[in-house]
Amino acid sequence: MSLAEFALIDRIRARTAEREDVLLGIGDDAALLQPRPNEHLVVTADTLNGGVHFPDDTASFDIGWKTLAVNLSDLAAMGARPAWCTLAMSLPDASPDWIESFADGFFALADEHAIALVGGDTTRGPLSLSVTAMGQVARGQALRRDRAQVGDDIWVSGTLGDAAGALQLWQRGELNVATATLLADYEALRLRLLRPIPRVTLGLRLRAFAHAAVDISDGLLADLGHIAARSGVGAEVDADALPLSAALRGVLGRDAARDCALRGGDDYELCFTAAADQRDALHALAESLRLPLTRIGRIVDGQGVQCEGERGPGGYQHFAD
Amino acid sequence: MSLAEFALIDRIRARTAEREDVLLGIGDDAALLQPRPNEHLVVTADTLNGGVHFPDDTASFDIGWKTLAVNLSDLAAMGARPAWCTLAMSLPDASPDWIESFADGFFALADEHAIALVGGDTTRGPLSLSVTAMGQVARGQALRRDRAQVGDDIWVSGTLGDAAGALQLWQRGELNVATATLLADYEALRLRLLRPIPRVTLGLRLRAFAHAAVDISDGLLADLGHIAARSGVGAEVDADALPLSAALRGVLGRDAARDCALRGGDDYELCFTAAADQRDALHALAESLRLPLTRIGRIVDGQGVQCEGERGPGGYQHFAD
Known part of the structure; x- marks a missing residue:
């Protein structure tokens, strides 16, 4: 990792929500989390690419917001309560202002749903943002695609x-x-x-x-x-x-x-x-x-x-x- | 999603290991997983980019292998047993042969460690591969960076x-x-x-x-x-x-x-x-x-x-x- 990456990670770590079930967040080889007993884990992953999933001139606040939103939407469709996420960022030549504003958008939504960022990485390259979001749902209560019944x-x-x-x-x-x-x-x-x-x-x-x-x-x-x-x-x-x-x-x-x-x-x-x-x-x-x-x-x-x-x-x- | 993406996902879904704790794998809005009681969840995310993390002329089998290997290595460093992963792929103009061989490398290692691919997506763009890997470890047994003692x-x-x-x-x-x-x-x-x-x-x-x-x-x-x-x-x-x-x-x-x-x-x-x-x-x-x-x-x-x-x-x- 470069020094710039460390600085970025430090800044992002300081922004993420505290949750009692995050025993070890960003900073070790992996995060250590405490799932709730008797609940299922719900996991989804979605990527947004610049010029494909949003116009190139989109404000970075909005990119940050939407990057998380599309993943929270998948958790919502399962009836899951959001818990943790990882974020892999590929950035071209992002300025500190760009990153700060991206983080503002990302964490505005993250804080609203008390989802904690627990890992990820940054690499240099064309703008691409991959989130894996994890949520929890009581056993047997998840909403699924395969349960529609005739007459519904x-x-x-x-x-x-x-x-x-x-x-x-x-x-x-x-x-x-x-x-x-x-x-x-x-x-x-x-x-x-x-x-x-x-x-x-x-x-x-x-x-x-x-x-x-x-x-x-x-x-x-x-x-x-x-x-x-x-x-x-x-x-x-x-x-x-x-x-x-x-x-x-x-x-x-x-x-x-x-x-x-x-x-x-x-x-x-x-x-x-x-x-x-x-x-x-x-x-x-x-x-x-x-x-x-x-x-x-x-x-x-x-x-x-x-x-x-x-x-x-x-x-x-x-x-x- | 494009038809090509569906075909690719179908092919990859057919390759992934079956695990009893995967109640719902690829194909819904999110995967539904059954964590083990009394264990912590261990989560890590790492990205490999073409030309940055491996030379551009690397064989796709090796890229598939290494994409998963670097994440399993993080789980190993925590003393965790691998369980599930997601994969976000950005592909430039990959041929079916390239993808098949990538999957060969990825699943050769995945099968060895019985880790199931439970989600992800594909987008078009410069070659970039992001994995989020999840493992489990009994409470209190995780290996951490912050526990070294003088005299060790x-x-x-x-x-x-x-x-x-x-x-x-x-x-x-x-x-x-x-x-x-x-x-x-x-x-x-x-x-x-x-x-x-x-x-x-x-x-x-x-x-x-x-x-x-x-x-x-x-x-x-x-x-x-x-x-x-x-x-x-x-x-x-x-x-x-x-x-x-x-x-x-x-x-x-x-x-x-x-x-x-x-x-x-x-x-x-x-x-x-x-x-x-x-x-x-x-x-x-x-x-x-x-x-x-x-x-x-x-x-x-x-x-x-x-x-x-x-x-x-x-x-x-x-x-x-």
Whole structure:
């Protein structure tokens, strides 16, 4: 390790949350952790690369935030409580200011969920950030993709398509030339792309209600397709029921907005299935979390995802097996 | 995820070891694992980048091997038994053959230590491989850097400097132009650089004998310096006692070989301290493991690492605090 790496690690170590279950954090060959008895360990790993997963001119605070957010979102989709993470950073020629601001974004979210950074390394190279996040869930309570049952309702949290809409505008350069009347909409969409909110609390609460869950990172149709495939069932989505933000509709119009909601990734909302007799409970949960939960379809016999209201033969479009 | 990524993940998933404590492996939002009761979790993360941590023309089998080896070495230095790992791969334009051979190397070592790959992702970009490895150790039994005691002997496993020697020769282009008489030596050194053997079994056995341990990845002086600093003690090394391979001495000569042993990284041997009354037990352990264990110095009052026999004022050279 270089001296610069030591200095960076010292700075990052000083920032990380203290947890009683971290017996030995950064600074030895490995971290020493105390898992909770009678709980399962939940582990996920996700990488963000500059120019691929975010535009090259993204602010480093936002990169730090999103690097952790996409991993917390996977823990949320399992109903797990975040505990620890590692971070492997490949940095080109990052200034101390860049790193400080990256750490500000990373730890703003880490502290909110009391997740401790317990290891990692830095290397020199094109910007790339890999996190492995670990969480815990009581035995038998994890949310999985393979537990959807025929007759379940399909639900999503929040609004869909905002991140994809923001990315489209960014790529067309329109985020910088917005007129004053549209600026608030643009800004709302931009925040959805840059600072996704992992639905950790929702995931924890859904353990009592949901049969199957997934986070929406590749797009609703693709990710719901994973639930269908792994559960051996089909899924029908009502395109008219998709929760679209006013900002997305205002900026893109209804058809393009719906397309973003179906196919756009990066929303990091949760998609889950639950028995029909849970509707009242889920509406109450939405109110208590101040987070919209919208019923968008149902689990059926068969396979693949079909979408009512989308153009296609017979009003149905068949997307994926 | 792209279709190519799914195919790659399917291929890798089919290769990974089955473990009873993996309740849900690759294929959901996260893996679901069953930690052993009354054990601590040991977590480490290390990245290898092409052109930085290995020459660009390294065979992909060797890259796969080394990617896991450097992480298993950290678990070994903690006295932990390997359990699970994640792998984040950034690949430039890897052919199926390249990936297959990478997986061959990775899983050859993974299977040897029964470690299961439970998550990860692939992205397109310059070659970079990040592993987070998880192991387990009974409470209170982990080997740490901060437990060296004044009066302890300092020991190292195997021979030192071989990897650094091979790298020097590689960089000078001499690995390809060796005369027949030197070829065997070159090959021996090259294997030490490309296929480091993580000392996992040694680490497990050392829990009964060692006070402090570290793996030698940055060089003996640097890594022993970590033990000294974290334990609040000094270390004296006898340069004449360093275990040098016949191959290294034959190819580089004694002085250059010693320099590689002191300052060269990438050997992934263990350096540890133990009370003087453990000498017989450690010699017996060396015999039973068929792995040399060599006493190279002692822990003293003070700070930093001093090396007897090295040029420098008074025959001592003071290296690090």
